[in-house]
Amino acid sequence: MGLDADHGRIRGGPLARRTRDYDEDDVRIRPGRKGSRPRTRIRPAHEDAVIALVTAVDRGRYRCLVQGGSGDREVTAMRARELGRKSVVVGDRVALVGDVSGRPDTLARIVRIEPRTSTLRRTADDTDPFERVIVANADQLAIVAALADPEPRPRLIDRQLVAAYDAGMDPLLVLTKADLAPPASLLEIYEPLGVPYVVTQRGGETAELRELLTGRVTVLVGHSGVGKSTLVNALVPDAGRAVSHVNAVTGRGRHTSSSALALELPDDAGWIIDTPGVRSFGLAHVKPENVIDAFEDLAEGAAERCPPLCDHLQDDCGLDSWVADGHAGQARLDSLRRLLRSREGEPE
Numbered sequence: 001m002g003l004d005a006d007h008g009r010i011r012g013g014p015l016a017r018r019t020r021d022y023d024e025d026d027v028r029i030r031p032g033r034k035g036s037r038p039r040t041r042i043r044p045a046h047e048d049a050v051i052a053l054v055t056a057v058d059r060g061r062y063r064c065l066v067q068g069g070s071g072d073r074e075v076t077a078m079r080a081r082e083l084g085r086k087s088v089v090v091g092d093r094v095a096l097v098g099d100v101s102g103r104p105d106t107l108a109r110i111v112r113i114e115p116r117t118s119t120l121r122r123t124a125d126d127t128d129p130f131e132r133v134i135v136a137n138a139d140q141l142a143i144v145a146a147l148a149d150p151e152p153r154p155r156l157i158d159r160q161l162v163a164a165y166d167a168g169m170d171p172l173l174v175l176t177k178a179d180l181a182p183p184a185s186l187l188e189i190y191e192p193l194g195v196p197y198v199v200t201q202r203g204g205e206t207a208e209l210r211e212l213l214t215g216r217v218t219v220l221v222g223h224s225g226v227g228k229s230t231l232v233n234a235l236v237p238d239a240g241r242a243v244s245h246v247n248a249v250t251g252r253g254r255h256t257s258s259s260a261l262a263l264e265l266p267d268d269a270g271w272i273i274d275t276p277g278v279r280s281f282g283l284a285h286v287k288p289e290n291v292i293d294a295f296e297d298l299a300e301g302a303a304e305r306c307p308p309l310c311d312h313l314q315d316d317c318g319l320d321s322w323v324a325d326g327h328a329g330q331a332r333l334d335s336l337r338r339l340l341r342s343r344e345g346e347p348e
Contacts, residue, residue, distance in 0.1 A: 046095055049096055050095070051096075052096050054088060054093075057089065061076055062077045073101075075102045076106070077098075078107055078110065080097075080111045082111060090259075090273055091135045091273060093114040094114065095111050116137055117137050118138055119135075119167060120164075121167065124282050131285035134275060135219045138218060140217065140218040141169045142174050142218050142221070143164075145157055146180075146223075146227060147181040148177055148181035154335065158336075158338075158339060159281040160281055161294045162339065166290060169219075172197070172218070175187075175197060176201075176226055176230075177202055178199045179201040189331055193295070193296055193332075196212065202230070214269045218272050219275060221281075222277060223277055223278065228274060235265060292336060298333060301328065302319060306318040319333055
Protein backbone atom coordinates (compact mmCIF):
# COMPACT_ATOMS: atom_id res chain seq x y z
CA MET A 1 0.00 0.00 0.00
CA GLY A 2 1.14 3.62 -0.58
CA LEU A 3 0.20 7.16 0.39
CA ASP A 4 -1.34 9.49 -2.15
CA ALA A 5 0.71 12.66 -1.68
CA ASP A 6 -1.99 14.90 -3.17
CA HIS A 7 -5.00 13.56 -1.31
CA GLY A 8 -3.58 11.90 1.79
CA ARG A 9 -5.29 8.55 0.97
CA ILE A 10 -3.75 5.09 0.75
CA ARG A 11 -3.94 3.81 -2.83
CA GLY A 12 -2.39 0.97 -4.79
CA GLY A 13 0.78 -0.96 -3.95
CA PRO A 14 4.16 0.11 -2.75
CA LEU A 15 5.21 1.18 -6.27
CA ALA A 16 1.88 2.58 -7.34
CA ARG A 17 3.04 6.17 -7.04
CA ARG A 18 6.30 7.88 -6.28
CA THR A 19 6.27 10.39 -3.43
CA ARG A 20 6.52 13.96 -4.67
CA ASP A 21 9.55 16.07 -3.75
CA TYR A 22 8.51 19.45 -2.26
CA ASP A 23 10.40 22.71 -2.76
CA GLU A 24 10.06 26.30 -1.51
CA ASP A 25 7.40 27.09 -4.11
CA ASP A 26 5.02 24.78 -2.29
CA VAL A 27 5.12 26.86 0.90
CA ARG A 28 2.14 29.17 0.95
CA ILE A 29 1.54 32.14 3.28
CA ARG A 30 -1.99 33.19 4.02
CA PRO A 31 -2.57 36.72 2.62
CA GLY A 32 -2.81 39.45 5.22
CA ARG A 33 -1.46 37.29 8.02
CA LYS A 34 0.68 39.15 10.55
CA GLY A 35 3.89 37.90 11.98
CA SER A 36 5.93 37.39 8.82
CA ARG A 37 8.47 39.93 10.09
CA PRO A 38 10.74 38.48 12.78
CA ARG A 39 10.18 40.02 16.21
CA THR A 40 12.92 41.83 18.03
CA ARG A 41 13.33 43.28 21.50
CA ILE A 42 15.33 46.18 20.16
CA ARG A 43 13.35 49.41 20.44
CA PRO A 44 14.08 52.72 18.72
CA ALA A 45 16.46 54.91 20.72
CA HIS A 46 14.65 58.10 19.65
CA GLU A 47 17.91 60.01 19.81
CA ASP A 48 16.23 62.97 18.12
CA ALA A 49 13.50 63.20 20.80
CA VAL A 50 12.78 66.56 22.41
CA ILE A 51 12.76 66.79 26.22
CA ALA A 52 9.72 68.50 27.76
CA LEU A 53 8.07 69.08 31.14
CA VAL A 54 4.56 67.70 31.73
CA THR A 55 2.49 70.57 33.17
CA ALA A 56 -1.03 69.10 33.01
CA VAL A 57 -2.88 65.85 32.28
CA ASP A 58 -6.40 65.74 30.88
CA ARG A 59 -8.17 62.57 29.69
CA GLY A 60 -5.22 60.90 28.06
CA ARG A 61 -3.70 64.08 26.67
CA TYR A 62 -0.58 65.62 28.17
CA ARG A 63 0.30 69.29 28.07
CA CYS A 64 4.07 69.50 27.77
CA LEU A 65 6.36 72.53 27.89
CA VAL A 66 9.35 72.50 25.56
CA GLN A 67 11.93 75.03 26.70
CA GLY A 68 14.91 76.56 24.94
CA GLY A 69 15.81 76.59 21.28
CA SER A 70 13.52 78.98 19.42
CA GLY A 71 11.59 79.76 22.61
CA ASP A 72 9.23 78.02 24.99
CA ARG A 73 6.20 76.34 23.47
CA GLU A 74 3.37 74.11 24.67
CA VAL A 75 2.94 70.77 22.94
CA THR A 76 0.01 68.39 23.30
CA ALA A 77 1.07 64.76 23.41
CA MET A 78 -0.22 61.23 23.90
CA ARG A 79 1.45 58.18 25.37
CA ALA A 80 3.29 55.89 22.95
CA ARG A 81 2.47 52.20 23.12
CA GLU A 82 6.04 51.35 24.02
CA LEU A 83 5.62 53.00 27.45
CA GLY A 84 3.51 50.04 28.50
CA ARG A 85 1.74 50.58 31.82
CA LYS A 86 4.06 53.33 33.03
CA SER A 87 2.12 56.33 34.27
CA VAL A 88 2.96 59.87 33.18
CA VAL A 89 2.26 62.55 35.80
CA VAL A 90 2.65 66.29 36.21
CA GLY A 91 6.28 67.14 36.88
CA ASP A 92 7.65 64.34 34.71
CA ARG A 93 10.33 65.15 32.19
CA VAL A 94 9.55 63.21 29.03
CA ALA A 95 10.95 62.61 25.55
CA LEU A 96 8.69 63.67 22.67
CA VAL A 97 8.74 62.62 19.02
CA GLY A 98 6.48 63.43 16.12
CA ASP A 99 5.02 66.90 15.63
CA VAL A 100 6.52 68.98 18.45
CA SER A 101 5.80 72.33 16.81
CA GLY A 102 3.00 73.15 19.23
CA ARG A 103 0.72 74.26 16.41
CA PRO A 104 -3.05 73.81 16.92
CA ASP A 105 -4.45 70.36 16.15
CA THR A 106 -1.04 68.68 16.28
CA LEU A 107 -0.14 65.74 18.48
CA ALA A 108 3.24 64.44 19.60
CA ARG A 109 4.06 61.12 21.27
CA ILE A 110 5.68 60.53 24.66
CA VAL A 111 8.19 57.74 24.09
CA ARG A 112 10.25 57.91 27.27
CA ILE A 113 10.02 59.10 30.86
CA GLU A 114 13.27 60.52 32.17
CA PRO A 115 14.49 59.23 35.58
CA ARG A 116 12.60 60.82 38.47
CA THR A 117 14.31 62.57 41.36
CA SER A 118 11.26 62.20 43.63
CA THR A 119 7.70 60.86 43.57
CA LEU A 120 4.88 62.03 45.81
CA ARG A 121 2.52 59.09 46.31
CA ARG A 122 -0.67 58.30 48.16
CA THR A 123 -3.21 55.50 48.39
CA ALA A 124 -6.99 55.69 48.73
CA ASP A 125 -6.73 54.49 52.34
CA ASP A 126 -4.29 52.69 54.62
CA THR A 127 -5.31 49.22 53.44
CA ASP A 128 -5.29 49.91 49.68
CA PRO A 129 -2.35 48.06 48.05
CA PHE A 130 -2.43 50.27 44.96
CA GLU A 131 -0.41 53.44 45.25
CA ARG A 132 -0.91 56.44 43.03
CA VAL A 133 1.87 58.80 41.98
CA ILE A 134 0.55 62.34 42.27
CA VAL A 135 3.54 64.42 41.18
CA ALA A 136 7.12 63.74 40.09
CA ASN A 137 10.41 65.64 40.46
CA ALA A 138 9.30 68.13 43.13
CA ASP A 139 11.70 68.97 45.97
CA GLN A 140 9.35 70.70 48.41
CA LEU A 141 5.89 69.83 49.76
CA ALA A 142 3.83 72.79 50.94
CA ILE A 143 1.18 71.50 53.34
CA VAL A 144 -1.60 74.10 53.27
CA ALA A 145 -3.92 74.18 56.30
CA ALA A 146 -6.51 76.75 57.28
CA LEU A 147 -6.56 77.99 60.87
CA ALA A 148 -10.36 78.22 60.66
CA ASP A 149 -13.17 77.66 58.16
CA PRO A 150 -12.44 74.72 57.92
CA GLU A 151 -10.80 73.84 61.22
CA PRO A 152 -7.20 72.49 60.99
CA ARG A 153 -6.73 68.71 60.96
CA PRO A 154 -3.41 67.88 62.64
CA ARG A 155 -3.65 64.18 61.83
CA LEU A 156 -4.00 64.93 58.12
CA ILE A 157 -1.02 67.27 58.38
CA ASP A 158 0.95 64.47 60.08
CA ARG A 159 0.13 62.09 57.23
CA GLN A 160 1.28 64.58 54.63
CA LEU A 161 4.50 65.09 56.56
CA VAL A 162 5.09 61.33 56.47
CA ALA A 163 4.47 61.34 52.70
CA ALA A 164 6.93 64.20 52.25
CA TYR A 165 9.72 62.44 54.12
CA ASP A 166 8.97 59.17 52.33
CA ALA A 167 9.30 60.98 48.99
CA GLY A 168 12.54 62.69 49.98
CA MET A 169 10.94 66.14 49.83
CA ASP A 170 11.38 69.07 52.22
CA PRO A 171 8.13 69.93 54.04
CA LEU A 172 6.78 73.47 54.38
CA LEU A 173 3.76 74.32 56.53
CA VAL A 174 1.54 77.06 55.09
CA LEU A 175 -1.15 78.28 57.48
CA THR A 176 -3.93 80.34 55.89
CA LYS A 177 -6.80 82.52 57.17
CA ALA A 178 -4.85 83.88 60.13
CA ASP A 179 -7.36 86.75 60.17
CA LEU A 180 -9.94 84.25 61.47
CA ALA A 181 -7.89 82.46 64.17
CA PRO A 182 -4.40 82.70 65.72
CA PRO A 183 -1.75 80.13 64.70
CA ALA A 184 -0.01 79.68 68.07
CA SER A 185 -1.71 76.47 69.23
CA LEU A 186 -1.16 74.66 65.93
CA LEU A 187 2.43 75.84 65.59
CA GLU A 188 3.15 74.58 69.09
CA ILE A 189 2.42 71.02 67.95
CA TYR A 190 4.99 71.13 65.13
CA GLU A 191 7.67 73.25 66.76
CA PRO A 192 9.67 70.17 67.92
CA LEU A 193 9.92 68.99 64.31
CA GLY A 194 11.56 72.19 63.10
CA VAL A 195 9.35 72.33 60.01
CA PRO A 196 9.57 75.77 58.35
CA TYR A 197 6.26 77.61 58.20
CA VAL A 198 4.58 80.73 56.91
CA VAL A 199 1.32 82.32 58.10
CA THR A 200 -0.95 84.15 55.65
CA GLN A 201 -4.21 86.07 55.76
CA ARG A 202 -7.00 86.27 53.25
CA GLY A 203 -6.08 88.97 50.76
CA GLY A 204 -2.77 89.53 52.54
CA GLU A 205 0.78 89.73 51.26
CA THR A 206 2.52 86.61 49.93
CA ALA A 207 6.07 87.97 49.87
CA GLU A 208 7.28 85.70 52.68
CA LEU A 209 5.77 82.63 51.03
CA ARG A 210 7.18 83.62 47.65
CA GLU A 211 10.66 83.78 49.18
CA LEU A 212 10.33 80.22 50.51
CA LEU A 213 9.25 79.02 47.05
CA THR A 214 12.02 80.75 45.10
CA GLY A 215 14.28 78.36 43.23
CA ARG A 216 12.20 75.32 44.21
CA VAL A 217 9.64 73.00 42.62
CA THR A 218 6.89 72.99 45.23
CA VAL A 219 3.73 70.87 45.43
CA LEU A 220 0.75 72.36 47.24
CA VAL A 221 -1.44 69.84 49.09
CA GLY A 222 -4.23 70.33 51.55
CA HIS A 223 -7.82 69.74 52.59
CA SER A 224 -10.56 71.12 50.34
CA GLY A 225 -11.38 74.72 51.14
CA VAL A 226 -8.13 75.70 52.86
CA GLY A 227 -7.30 78.32 50.22
CA LYS A 228 -4.79 76.65 47.90
CA SER A 229 -6.35 78.09 44.76
CA THR A 230 -6.44 81.56 46.33
CA LEU A 231 -2.72 81.29 47.08
CA VAL A 232 -1.97 80.11 43.56
CA ASN A 233 -3.85 83.04 42.03
CA ALA A 234 -1.94 85.44 44.28
CA LEU A 235 1.42 83.90 43.38
CA VAL A 236 0.69 83.55 39.65
CA PRO A 237 -1.71 86.37 38.71
CA ASP A 238 -2.77 84.88 35.38
CA ALA A 239 -3.33 81.35 36.76
CA GLY A 240 -7.11 81.75 36.88
CA ARG A 241 -7.68 78.90 39.36
CA ALA A 242 -11.31 78.64 40.47
CA VAL A 243 -12.07 79.26 44.15
CA SER A 244 -15.07 78.33 46.28
CA HIS A 245 -16.50 78.92 49.74
CA VAL A 246 -16.61 76.44 52.62
CA ASN A 247 -20.01 74.97 53.50
CA ALA A 248 -21.14 76.59 56.76
CA VAL A 249 -22.90 73.42 57.93
CA THR A 250 -20.38 70.69 57.10
CA GLY A 251 -17.22 72.79 57.27
CA ARG A 252 -16.07 71.27 54.00
CA GLY A 253 -14.90 72.94 50.85
CA ARG A 254 -15.76 71.92 47.33
CA HIS A 255 -13.07 70.51 45.02
CA THR A 256 -12.26 73.44 42.73
CA SER A 257 -9.16 71.82 41.21
CA SER A 258 -9.85 68.53 39.45
CA SER A 259 -6.28 67.71 38.44
CA ALA A 260 -2.71 68.74 39.17
CA LEU A 261 -1.34 71.75 37.31
CA ALA A 262 2.26 73.04 37.17
CA LEU A 263 2.72 76.80 36.97
CA GLU A 264 5.91 78.82 36.68
CA LEU A 265 6.30 81.68 39.14
CA PRO A 266 6.88 85.15 37.65
CA ASP A 267 10.45 86.10 36.78
CA ASP A 268 11.49 82.42 36.54
CA ALA A 269 11.50 82.26 40.34
CA GLY A 270 10.49 78.60 40.52
CA TRP A 271 7.52 76.29 39.98
CA ILE A 272 4.43 75.47 41.98
CA ILE A 273 2.16 72.48 41.37
CA ASP A 274 -1.43 72.87 42.52
CA THR A 275 -3.22 69.61 43.37
CA PRO A 276 -6.90 68.80 44.02
CA GLY A 277 -8.07 69.09 47.62
CA VAL A 278 -7.99 65.87 49.61
CA ARG A 279 -9.95 64.65 52.62
CA SER A 280 -7.69 61.67 53.29
CA PHE A 281 -4.10 60.66 52.61
CA GLY A 282 -3.49 56.90 52.60
CA LEU A 283 -0.06 55.63 53.60
CA ALA A 284 -0.27 51.97 52.59
CA HIS A 285 2.82 52.45 50.40
CA VAL A 286 4.96 53.63 53.35
CA LYS A 287 6.77 50.98 55.36
CA PRO A 288 5.62 51.08 59.01
CA GLU A 289 9.19 51.24 60.29
CA ASN A 290 9.74 54.41 58.25
CA VAL A 291 6.75 56.30 59.61
CA ILE A 292 8.67 57.48 62.67
CA ASP A 293 11.27 59.15 60.42
CA ALA A 294 8.79 62.02 59.99
CA PHE A 295 8.81 62.57 63.76
CA GLU A 296 12.37 63.68 64.42
CA ASP A 297 11.54 64.61 68.02
CA LEU A 298 10.57 60.97 68.66
CA ALA A 299 13.04 59.17 66.38
CA GLU A 300 15.97 59.97 68.70
CA GLY A 301 14.09 58.50 71.66
CA ALA A 302 13.22 55.35 69.70
CA ALA A 303 16.90 54.80 68.92
CA GLU A 304 17.96 55.29 72.54
CA ARG A 305 15.23 53.61 74.55
CA CYS A 306 13.07 51.26 72.48
CA PRO A 307 13.70 47.48 72.56
CA PRO A 308 14.71 45.75 69.30
CA LEU A 309 11.93 45.55 66.67
CA CYS A 310 9.69 47.81 68.74
CA ASP A 311 6.52 48.75 66.87
CA HIS A 312 5.96 51.72 69.22
CA LEU A 313 2.54 50.33 70.13
CA GLN A 314 3.69 47.70 72.64
CA ASP A 315 3.67 48.08 76.43
CA ASP A 316 7.46 48.30 76.82
CA CYS A 317 7.93 50.99 74.16
CA GLY A 318 10.62 53.41 75.29
CA LEU A 319 8.88 56.44 73.83
CA ASP A 320 6.60 56.75 76.85
CA SER A 321 9.54 57.44 79.16
CA TRP A 322 11.09 59.69 76.50
CA VAL A 323 7.97 61.87 76.52
CA ALA A 324 7.64 61.70 80.31
CA ASP A 325 11.15 63.13 80.61
CA GLY A 326 10.10 66.13 78.52
CA HIS A 327 12.02 65.39 75.30
CA ALA A 328 8.85 65.49 73.18
CA GLY A 329 5.17 66.30 73.51
CA GLN A 330 2.49 63.75 74.31
CA ALA A 331 0.45 65.02 71.34
CA ARG A 332 3.27 64.05 68.97
CA LEU A 333 3.44 60.52 70.40
CA ASP A 334 -0.35 60.19 70.20
CA SER A 335 -0.24 61.32 66.56
CA LEU A 336 2.52 58.83 65.71
CA ARG A 337 0.59 55.96 67.27
CA ARG A 338 -2.60 56.95 65.47
CA LEU A 339 -0.67 56.78 62.20
CA LEU A 340 0.78 53.38 63.03
CA ARG A 341 -2.62 51.98 64.00
CA SER A 342 -4.32 53.35 60.90
CA ARG A 343 -1.44 51.99 58.76
CA GLU A 344 -2.46 48.54 60.03
CA GLY A 345 -6.05 49.10 58.90
CA GLU A 346 -7.39 50.37 62.20
CA PRO A 347 -9.42 53.61 62.24
CA GLU A 348 -7.72 56.80 63.41
